[in-house]
Amino acid sequence: MSTxxxxxxxxxxxPESSDExxxxxxxxxxxxxxxxxxxIDKTDNWGRxxxxxxxxxxREGIYVVETITGGGDLMKEIDRRLRVLDSVIRHLVVRVDxxxxxxxxxxxxxxxxxxxxxxxxxxxxxxQPGEGRGDGDQDDERGDRMEVQR
Amino acid sequence: xxxxxxxxxxxxxxxxxxxKGRGGDRPRGGFFxxxxxxxxxxxKIDYINYKDARLLTPFLPERGKIQPxxxxxxxxxxxxxxxxxxxxxxxxALIPYVTD
Numbered sequence: 001m002s003t004x005x006x007x008x009x010x011x012x013x014x015p016e017s018s019d020e021x022x023x024x025x026x027x028x029x030x031x032x033x034x035x036x037x038x039x040i041d042k043t044d045n046w047g048r049x050x051x052x053x054x055x056x057x058x059r060e061g062i063y064v065v066e067t068i069t070g071g072g073d074l075m076k077e078i079d080r081r082l083r084v085l086d087s088v089i090r091h092l093v094v095r096v097d098x099x100x101x102x103x104x105x106x107x108x109x110x111x112x113x114x115x116x117x118x119x120x121x122x123x124x125x126x127x128q129p130g131e132g133r134g135d136g137d138q139d140d141e142r143g144d145r146m147e148v149q150r
Numbered sequence: 151x152x153x154x155x156x157x158x159x160x161x162x163x164x165x166x167x168x169x170k171g172r173g174g175d176r177p178r179g180g181f182f183x184x185x186x187x188x189x190x191x192x193x194k195i196d197y198i199n200y201k202d203a204r205l206l207t208p209f210l211p212e213r214g215k216i217q218p219x220x221x222x223x224x225x226x227x228x229x230x231x232x233x234x235x236x237x238x239x240x241x242x243a244l245i246p247y248v249t250d
Contacts, residue, residue, distance in 0.1 A: 010201070010242055051243040061243065065201065092241055094200075103197035110194070 003071045006041070006100070011082055011091035012061035015048060021087060022062060029066065032078055038070025055089045067096075186223025190232070198231045200238035203245055209236065214249040 009029075013022060026043065033040055046063035055061070068075070075093050082091040115125035189208075190198065199205065209217045209224070209232060216236055219229045239245045 012242065052240075052246040053243055055243060063242075090242055092238060094238065100197060107194075107196045 004069055005071065005095055006097035007068045007070070007075050008094045008096045009066045009068055009075070009078065009091065010063065010094075011088050012051075012055075012063055013087050014058055014089055015060040015062065017062060017087050022064065025085070025087070026064065026066075028081070029078060032081065033068055033070060033074060036070055036074035036077065038068055038074045040066055040068050042067040058089060061089055188223060188225040188228055190228040191225055198228070198235040200235040200242075201244070203239060206232070206236055206239055206245055210245060212249065214246045 011025075013025070022045070030040055042065075044065040046065065048060050049063050050060050051058065068078075079091070079093055082088045114127075118125050118127075189195075195205075209222055211217055216233060219226065222229075224232060236245065240247050
């Protein structure tokens, strides 16, 4: 059984490529993913977007984001295939499962401390609507925070 | 904090505090530098998403370089995460490497 890791694949296609070409590339990727026993969890087509700088004299690109679960060899194969294609001007593979897990953990930890502090002060664990900032641990910054937040 | 008489440990002198509440220990007449707070801590953003260009652009001055921590006020942990996010976004041409 291959390892299950979550990756994010972002690729940018040339602005000349038609909708059919975009879906065709998506299907190709899907086939590779299936061949390696992975799954595509989510596909997000951003459509045409202006590039921040010129790439091969193109000023815009078609962005597609795919969230894929699978092993490292799968992503290696996809990376290799996208590198060869001329219709893809830029692509990026990022492993996200660990980052998201860390983000979840920090969020849960923050919620837990908040709940603990609030119960210690005899308040309900969740902040009530219309209560304002009820964290209680940033008392000296409260005046300044209002300026920073837009 | 309310200005009580002698509440700051400063006795005597010209203690007619015009600035209540904050900046009591700052030199009078000097300009007030506001205290910088890490944006990601304040807004409780746990995951700095590299695909969100609008989140990252405030940290890129005109030239397109990454703004140092001492100016933006970002905490060390979030500056590190911001750095990787900016570099990823640059690869995807979501934000520029340099702007002239």
